[in-house]
Each structure stands twice: as C-alpha cells, then as structure tokens.
Amino acid sequence: MIVASPKSIKEIVSLIDRHQKVLFVGCGTCVTVCLAGGEREVGIAAYAVRMARKLAGKPVEIEQVTIERQCENEFLKDLVPMVARNEAIVSFGCGAGVQAIAERFSTKPVYAALNTEFLGILEEQALWTEKCMACGDCMLATFGGICPVTRCAKRMLNGPCGGSTEDRCEVADDRSCAWQLIYKRLKDIGQLDRLEPIIPPKDWSHAWHSGARKTVRPEHRV
Numbered sequence: 001m002i003v004a005s006p007k008s009i010k011e012i013v014s015l016i017d018r019h020q021k022v023l024f025v026g027c028g029t030c031v032t033v034c035l036a037g038g039e040r041e042v043g044i045a046a047y048a049v050r051m052a053r054k055l056a057g058k059p060v061e062i063e064q065v066t067i068e069r070q071c072e073n074e075f076l077k078d079l080v081p082m083v084a085r086n087e088a089i090v091s092f093g094c095g096a097g098v099q100a101i102a103e104r105f106s107t108k109p110v111y112a113a114l115n116t117e118f119l120g121i122l123e124e125q126a127l128w129t130e131k132c133m134a135c136g137d138c139m140l141a142t143f144g145g146i147c148p149v150t151r152c153a154k155r156m157l158n159g160p161c162g163g164s165t166e167d168r169c170e171v172a173d174d175r176s177c178a179w180q181l182i183y184k185r186l187k188d189i190g191q192l193d194r195l196e197p198i199i200p201p202k203d204w205s206h207a208w209h210s211g212a213r214k215t216v217r218p219e220h221r222v
C-alpha cells in the first residue's frame with residue numbers, strides 16, 4: 001500500500017492561513033490503513049486547526065468528509081456541493097489523491113496535508129517499511145522475492161557490497177542487509193543458482209526518470 005505521514009498541525013494551519021472556509025477531505029483506503037488520512041485523522045486535525053485559528057484570533061470554518069478513494073473521479077463527484085461552499089480544500093490523500101482533486105476542481109486551491117512516503121507493508125503495530133519503488137520492470141523473481149532496488153541502500157543488483165556487519169546494512173544499522181536476506185531466501189527455496197550469472201544493468205526506461213508514466217490496457221477500454 002501507499003504509506004504517508006501527516007504534516008504537523010502548524011504546517012496545515014500555515015497552508016490555509018488565507019482562507020476562512022475550508023473543506024478537509026480524507027481518503028478511505030491506503031492512508032486510512034496507515035493511520036495518516038482517514039476519517040479519524042481528519043477529525044483530529046480539523047479540531048486542532050480550529051483551536052489554533054481561534055487562539056490566533058482568526059477563526060476558521062472547517063467542513064470534513066472522507067471518501068472511499070480520492071484517486072478515482074467516480075468518488076470525487078460526491079464532493080461537488082461541499083467544494084462549492086468552501087474556499088479551499090485540504091486533502092488527506094496521497095500525492096495522487098491530492099492531484100486528482102486539483103484536476104477535478106481546477107478553480108479551487110488544494111493543499112496536501114500528508115507527506116506521501118513509499119509503497120510498503122505493515123511490519124508490526126504502527127510500523128511500516130518500504131518494499132517497492134515502482135520501478136516498472138520487476139525483478140523479484142531473480143532475487144527470491146526481495147527487492148534490492150528498494151531494500152539495498154546502494155541498490156546493488158550484484159551484491160553484497162561487502163560492508164555489512166552480521167546481518168546489518170553498513171549504511172544504516174537499523175536495517176537488514178538486503179543481500180543477506182536475498183541469499184538466505186534463495187538458499188531456503190533451493191534457487192541459489194540464480195545468483196551465479198552477473199545481472200546486467202537494469203533497464204530504467206520503465207522507471208520514473210523520463211517523467212510521469214502511463215499504463216493503458218486496451219482490452220479494458222470502452
């Protein structure tokens with residue numbers, strides 16, 4: 001899922017400094033699961049921002065709503081009347097959600113309340129870790145299901161680098177060496193031979209370096 005973290009209340013107050021009526025919009029999917037931008041977080045932020053503005057002598061009216069997915073136009077249509085009666089929108093969606101709202105409501109200011117961080121998983125209670133950088137050319141089959149592009153600090157495709165201590169990465173000792181994990185995993189599944197060939201340089205043409213990417217599936221278009 002997409003993992004994000006909330007901006008501070010101070011930042012959100014500053015974002016809407018010039019407005020008196022603002023719509024706070026939560027998103028019911030990834031950012032709800034990672035406790036950053038769901039109904040609960042929108043409610044807490046709205047309360048805190050109202051209090052901060054009141055104490056500053058500049059009260060603000062905040063309307064709040066959480067929709068199922070901000071990144072789909074289908075759900076954005078429910079916002080139309082609420083957007084019409086507010087001066088600006090604060091989106092608690094990921095970066096895609098914020099931009100979808102900005103495209104849909106092109107004459108209203110839209111502000112991001114979250115910092116969108118990575119594609120990851122819930123490791124344990126309230127701890128998420130990054131697993132994928134969406135490179136567009138997945139190599140997990142070669143590496144036993146462990147991504148060196150994301151999880152090796154040097155993004156080595158022919159590791160390890162030789163700097164690990166025990167099973168720790170030399171760049172950040174709070175993280176496992178991805179190559180230790182890859183070796184163990186391939187050994188456990190009887191596929192260590194996958195590490196014998198030198199892996200050629202990755203084809204980055206599917207990645208993010210040449211701007212925003214598109215995916216089209218003609219068979220599903222109407």
Ligand code: SF4
Nearest residue numbers: 132133135138139147
């Ligand atoms: S190889 Fe690319 S698509 Fe596959 S997990 Fe790693 S970053 Fe994600």
Ligand code: SF4
Nearest residue numbers: 152161169170177178
């Ligand atoms: S110690 Fe392991 S994870 Fe860290 S940079 Fe070297 S090979 Fe990559």
